[in-house]
Amino acid sequence: MSDKMISTEPATGNQIWRGKVGNIDKVMERALAAKRDWARQSAAVRMEFMRRFANQVLKHAEPFAELIARETGKPLWEARTEVEAVKNKVEISIKAYAERTGQKKLDSALQGSSALRHKPHGLMAVLGPYNFPAHLPNGHIVPALIAGNVVVFKPSEKTPAVGEFLTKLFHEAEVPEGVIQCLHGGPDMGKALVAHEAVDGVLFTGSAPAGIAINKKLAGNPAKIVALEMGGNNPIVVIDTPKIEDAAVTIIQSAYTTAGQRCTAARRLIVLDSVYDEIVPAVKNLAERLIVDEPFAEPQPFMGTVIDNATAEMMMESQEALLAHGGEAILKMTRPKEDLPFLTPGIIETTAIEDRPDVELFGPLLQVIRVKDFDEAIAEANNTRYGLSASLVGGKPDDFEHFWSEARAGIVNWNRPTNGASSGAPFGGIGLSGNHRPAAYYAADYCAYPVASTEVEQPRASIGVGLKDAVKPTRKSKDAHK
Numbered sequence: 135m136s137d138k139m140i141s142t143e144p145a146t147g148n149q150i151w152r153g154k155v156g157n158i159d160k161v162m163e164r165a166l167a168a169k170r171d172w173a174r175q176s177a178a179v180r181m182e183f184m185r186r187f188a189n190q191v192l193k194h195a196e197p198f199a200e201l202i203a204r205e206t207g208k209p210l211w212e213a214r215t216e217v218e219a220v221k222n223k224v225e226i227s228i229k230a231y232a233e234r235t236g237q238k239k240l241d242s243a244l245q246g247s248s249a250l251r252h253k254p255h256g257l258m259a260v261l262g263p264y265n266f267p268a269h270l271p272n273g274h275i276v277p278a279l280i281a282g283n284v285v286v287f288k289p290s291e292k293t294p295a296v297g298e299f300l301t302k303l304f305h306e307a308e309v310p311e312g313v314i315q316c317l318h319g320g321p322d323m324g325k326a327l328v329a330h331e332a333v334d335g336v337l338f339t340g341s342a343p344a345g346i347a348i349n350k351k352l353a354g355n356p357a358k359i360v361a362l363e364m365g366g367n368n369p370i371v372v373i374d375t376p377k378i379e380d381a382a383v384t385i386i387q388s389a390y391t392t393a394g395q396r397c398t399a400a401r402r403l404i405v406l407d408s409v410y411d412e413i414v415p416a417v418k419n420l421a422e423r424l425i426v427d428e429p430f431a432e433p434q435p436f437m438g439t440v441i442d443n444a445t446a447e448m449m450m451e452s453q454e455a456l457l458a459h460g461g462e463a464i465l466k467m468t469r470p471k472e473d474l475p476f477l478t479p480g481i482i483e484t485t486a487i488e489d490r491p492d493v494e495l496f497g498p499l500l501q502v503i504r505v506k507d508f509d510e511a512i513a514e515a516n517n518t519r520y521g522l523s524a525s526l527v528g529g530k531p532d533d534f535e536h537f538w539s540e541a542r543a544g545i546v547n548w549n550r551p552t553n554g555a556s557s558g559a560p561f562g563g564i565g566l567s568g569n570h571r572p573a574a575y576y577a578a579d580y581c582a583y584p585v586a587s588t589e590v591e592q593p594r595a596s597i598g599v600g601l602k603d604a605v606k607p608t609r610k611s612k613d614a615h616k
């Protein structure tokens with residue numbers, strides 16, 4: 135089997151990167167050699183390294199953004215926001231480390247002092263997706279390094295160039311080479327990494343099928359910590375609102391930003407009968423106006439390509455399947471250039487489909503489901519095995535309170551898009567969306583384990599209960615040694 139890897143720009147089909155599948159044994163050897171020294175550095179020193187990394191990101195911000203735009207096909211303006219998020223992750227993670235996993239001392243007159251400290255797990259494997267090839271793996275890497283772990287990062291095989299660039303920025307910040315390494319390869323390399331005995335933890339962002347495969351693989355190995363950040367089949371529910379245009383914009387942003395390739399993208403628009411005839415045409419009108427173009431086009435497009443031709447093909451087939459099973463096209467998703475993965479936004483009414491497939495369609499295709507009242511809307515929103523994000527548009531504070539308490543998701547928003555989560559909050563889902571180890575602000579939690587200690591400077595102990603009186607030595611026994 136060939137060990138060559140090639141990455142092409144989705145928007146042009148041109149080759150952007152060429153390399154080789156990595157050598158896992160060498161990478162592991164280097165990581166193990168670096169592990170002890172990195173863990174022994176003080177957290178303050180490691181944080182300083184991360185701040186230097188942030189400076190490198192800033193210094194190379196424009197070429198970094200251009201590379202992300204070229205390798206993913208997303209617009210340059212959006213790639214720039216990804217670079218900004220990579221830089222900002224450092225200060226957010228430093229604060230989170232101190233708040234979530236810092237040291238605590240509790241003095242007690244009787245017990246001496248009790249201390250809570252955290253230790254790194256050791257060697258963490260980070261597996262990244264292609265849709266945010268820098269920001270999402272970085273969201274695991276920075277907290278893991280701050281906590282004192284060494285990291286082996288396997289970028290998506292669809293975005294190896296960005297993965298390599300990101301790793302290089304750590305090295306330019308003088309983080310030792312063995313502390314963070316990039317290991318190229320596809321799912322097979324991911325599997326080898328997950329199963330490798332030197333790996334103490336797996337931090338994964340990607341699809342539910344791959345996450346489940348990792349979970350199964352490690353089911354008999356509780357010693358490895360596993361954080362799974364997976365996909366969604368996210369609902370956006372619209373009830374009565376006077377702000378139809380704003381509601382339509384919120385829906386468009388939810389469904390089509392990043393060409394629908396966000397884990398938090400709205401896949402299902404659930405609309406009350408009472409607003410359907412206003413909302414749906416407004417969404418359609420806006421969707422028709424969205425500019426789809428290559429990343430560097432002027433004027434800047436709203437969205438670029440999906441990641442590759444196979445994904446574009448799969449999205450088109452999924453649309454056909456929905457239509458064949460009783461769906462109605464409100465706006466058909468199209469593929470304007472046959473040999474390149476550009477897709478225009480699609481809207482399919484799927485109310486009439488009896489068993490709507492509960493799968494994540496990772497592209498710019500929105501399903502519309504019409505319901506008669508709010509209770510039916512909530513039941514429909516929860517009609518999924520996933521549980522990443524959910525939004526309510528319209529209504530009053532009581533309505534949102536009701537929606538919030540009933541919605542099964544890790545992110546529940548009101549009059550805001552399903553996507554665009556804050557890095558200052560935990561980020562994760564339930565059901566098939568995650569394994570209760572949310573990332574972002576809570577990433578610190580899975581990067582270190584707590585060690586509780588009680589400490590006194592000299593041994594000082596007595597037995598208060600359950601002890602016989604001490605036997606006093608008799609004269610005879612005293613004399614016995616004379």
Ligand code: NAD
Binds near residue numbers: 270319320396
């Ligand atoms: P993917 O699951 O195909 O791949 C992710 C990574 O895992 C890649 O590096 C891949 O090589 C590796 N991999 C694949 N199968 C593996 C296996 N069996 N064992 C070990 N490693 C394996 O995901 P993708 O297509 O690159 O990314 C898109 C998916 O990621 C979508 O489902 C999206 O919803 C999800 N996602 C989730 C979040 C989140 O934070 N919840 C964020 C972004 C993307």
